[in-house]
Structures are given as structure tokens and as C-alpha cells.
Amino acid sequence: MSGPVSEPTKRDGSRFLDTLSGKTLSVPPVWLMRQAGRYLPEYRALRAEAGSFLDLCYNPALATEVTLQPIRRFDLDAAILFSDILVVPHALGQEVRFVEGEGPRLDPLTSRADFRRLREAIDLDMLSPVYETVSRVRAELAPDKALIGFCGAPYTVATYMVAGRGGDEQAPARLMAYLDPDGFAELIDRLVEASVAHLVAQLRAGADAVQIFDSWAGDLPPAEFARWSTAPIKALCEKVREQVPGAKILAFARGAGAKLGGFASAVPADAFGLATSENLAAARSVVPYDIALQGAVDPIALVAGGAALDRAVDLVLEALGGAPLIVNLGHGVRQQTPPEHVAQLVARVRRRAG
Numbered sequence: 001m002s003g004p005v006s007e008p009t010k011r012d013g014s015r016f017l018d019t020l021s022g023k024t025l026s027v028p029p030v031w032l033m034r035q036a037g038r039y040l041p042e043y044r045a046l047r048a049e050a051g052s053f054l055d056l057c058y059n060p061a062l063a064t065e066v067t068l069q070p071i072r073r074f075d076l077d078a079a080i081l082f083s084d085i086l087v088v089p090h091a092l093g094q095e096v097r098f099v100e101g102e103g104p105r106l107d108p109l110t111s112r113a114d115f116r117r118l119r120e121a122i123d124l125d126m127l128s129p130v131y132e133t134v135s136r137v138r139a140e141l142a143p144d145k146a147l148i149g150f151c152g153a154p155y156t157v158a159t160y161m162v163a164g165r166g167g168d169e170q171a172p173a174r175l176m177a178y179l180d181p182d183g184f185a186e187l188i189d190r191l192v193e194a195s196v197a198h199l200v201a202q203l204r205a206g207a208d209a210v211q212i213f214d215s216w217a218g219d220l221p222p223a224e225f226a227r228w229s230t231a232p233i234k235a236l237c238e239k240v241r242e243q244v245p246g247a248k249i250l251a252f253a254r255g256a257g258a259k260l261g262g263f264a265s266a267v268p269a270d271a272f273g274l275a276t277s278e279n280l281a282a283a284r285s286v287v288p289y290d291i292a293l294q295g296a297v298d299p300i301a302l303v304a305g306g307a308a309l310d311r312a313v314d315l316v317l318e319a320l321g322g323a324p325l326i327v328n329l330g331h332g333v334r335q336q337t338p339p340e341h342v343a344q345l346v347a348r349v350r351r352r353a354g
């Protein structure tokens, strides 16, 4: 577990890692954001026994099991660590809880004074169960399956820390960014440092790649996007690679749209995630051809299944299949998704295999 990371690209036969290295495969790799979760009956059963959602995130035996549940059921190319982006504010000393049926609730930060009361640096000991989960999952996964670690982007995590919850285009954080840009920058900088430490710990524990989720970045006007999404994610990638040379990184600025070209030219990621709303051909034309794109099947088409799902998958393969592609959804799996539809999606992607 300790010592330098194994060279991720040397893991044999991983379609996912080959694609991150810039290869175009006739059968692209596939995994799904939120592939573990409440749409799976085996998740709901285990969740009922685990106590709170955070208890589950900090229980290596149960979190390992939940991470592996979708891999046992479906022929996916990658597992994603079962955890949450809000463990970072939690380990910075902010109160975080998950209200059943409603989502996350944090004690909101309303001023500089509020976040100066948080820890200066992330308490990695608090997150040691997460890293223990990473090494347990890696030990159980087949060599051709990749393990993805993750964090939230500084901006998205800051929006939850300031608002105390999701919703309303995360307006409270945007308001703070306009009214007190230096104070907001201080929060963002602290989140860059905390996220670097969290991603490096996951890579050292055995994650083959890490994804940065900027779920709320797309709402920002271009100048704010450049300052609060692009610049911190660029710094995060560079600082992770200083400690883990060659680390494989996926960056998902959801809904970047016309801002994707600028984002992709500044951020040194190995793949860029695309949201459901993106024009795929336009996205491909603004990202260098040796850099992978990931996405962007509509999660609602996955709920629908049948011919609509096949068509949604085919459109992604046609638009993006001529260059390195990781098939995924444009956002997370919805709770009402019939599990059989995930099997159908994977089969559709693999259809030309063999």
C-alpha cells in the first residue's frame, strides 16, 4: 500500500487506461457515473444496515462491497470508489450530514471568519478509511478493470460549503465570489491544497486514475468560469502530478458548453467529461484528438431503455468513436433506472467486439 504508485498505464489489458493514454479502440471502455447506488437493490439492502450515508463512506468493508456491486453485475471497465465529494469539507472540520430523501446539509460558511475557523489543512487521518477502501477494492478487482478515485472541483465543493446545500444554481457562493473575491479565492486555494492531498492519497493507495467533478461550473459566465473552475483545476492537476508523476486525470466541468475549448487547452487532463447537453461534434473539434472524451448518454435515455437507449448510445459512438472515447452518461445514474438497462447499454457498446 505504501511506496510509489504502480505505473498506471502498465496495467495490462485495461481498455480504460489505454484510452486515457490516447489510444482509439474499436470497442471503447464503458463505466457510469453513480454506477453504485440506490437503483441497485443490493445497494439499498446494504445501505439499510450501514447507518448514515457517511458511516457507509467511512466503513472500508461495506464501501468496498458497494464499489464492487456494479462490477459483479455488469461488464464495466472501471469501478469508481464509493465515497462523496463532501468528505473533503468534513475533513476540513465543517459539519456535514446527509438528510434522507433531501441531500447534503452543511453548516453554511457566510464569511471569511467562518472558514478561518476550519482546519488550515485537511485531516487525512480522518479519511484513512477511504484510502483503506481504495486498496481493498484494488486488491479484489481483476487486472483489466481500472479503479477510479475522485474529488469535487474546488468551485463545486465551495458552493456546498457556502450554501450548506445544493440548489438555486448555487447562488450563495457566486454572490460571495462577487462581493468578496479575495475571501472566496482564499477558500478556493485551501480547497486546491486539500484536494491535492486527497487525490494523491487515493493514487498512492492504488487508484489507477482520478476524476475531478465540477458539477456546477457550467452555470458560471465565462470570466468567472476561467477564474473559479479552469484555474483551480489546472493547479490541482499540476500539483497532483508533482507528487505522482504521470497520474491519470479526468476532468468533468459539467455543462462547460462553449467554454470547453478554453478549459481543455488550459487543464492538462487525460480526458474531459461531457454533460448530456453538449454538442458532441463541437466538443470533439475543440479538444486535441489524442485527448479522450468521456460521456455523454442521457441518463433519462437509460431510464427509458429499449430503442431510445440503443439510439442514444449509437449517437455517442458515431460522434466520438473516431478518437479516444470512454462511454459514460452525461450525469449520474438516476434512482428509478431499471438495472437491466445498464446491461443493455454495456451490450450495445460491446456489440462490435470479438
Ligand SMILES: Cc1c2[nH]c(c1CCC(=O)O)Cc1[nH]c(c(CCC(=O)O)c1C)Cc1[nH]c(c(CCC(=O)O)c1C)Cc1[nH]c(c(C)c1CCC(=O)O)C2
Pocket: 032, 033, 034, 035, 036, 037, 038, 047, 053, 080, 081, 082, 083, 084, 085, 086, 098, 102, 103, 104, 150, 152, 166, 213, 215, 332
Ligand atoms: C455534487 C456531488 C455530490 N457527490 C458527488 C457529486 C459530483 C457528481 C454529481 O454532480 O452528481 C459525487 C459522488 N457521490 C457518490 C459518488 C460515488 C461513486 C459513484 O458511484 O459515482 C460520487 C462520485 C455517492 C453518493 N452520494 C450521495 C448518494 C446517495 C446517498 C444515499 O444512498 O442515501 C450516493 C450514492 C448523496 C449526495 N452527494 C451529493 C449530493 C448532491 C447528494 C444527494 C443527491 C442524491 O441523493 O442522489 C454531493
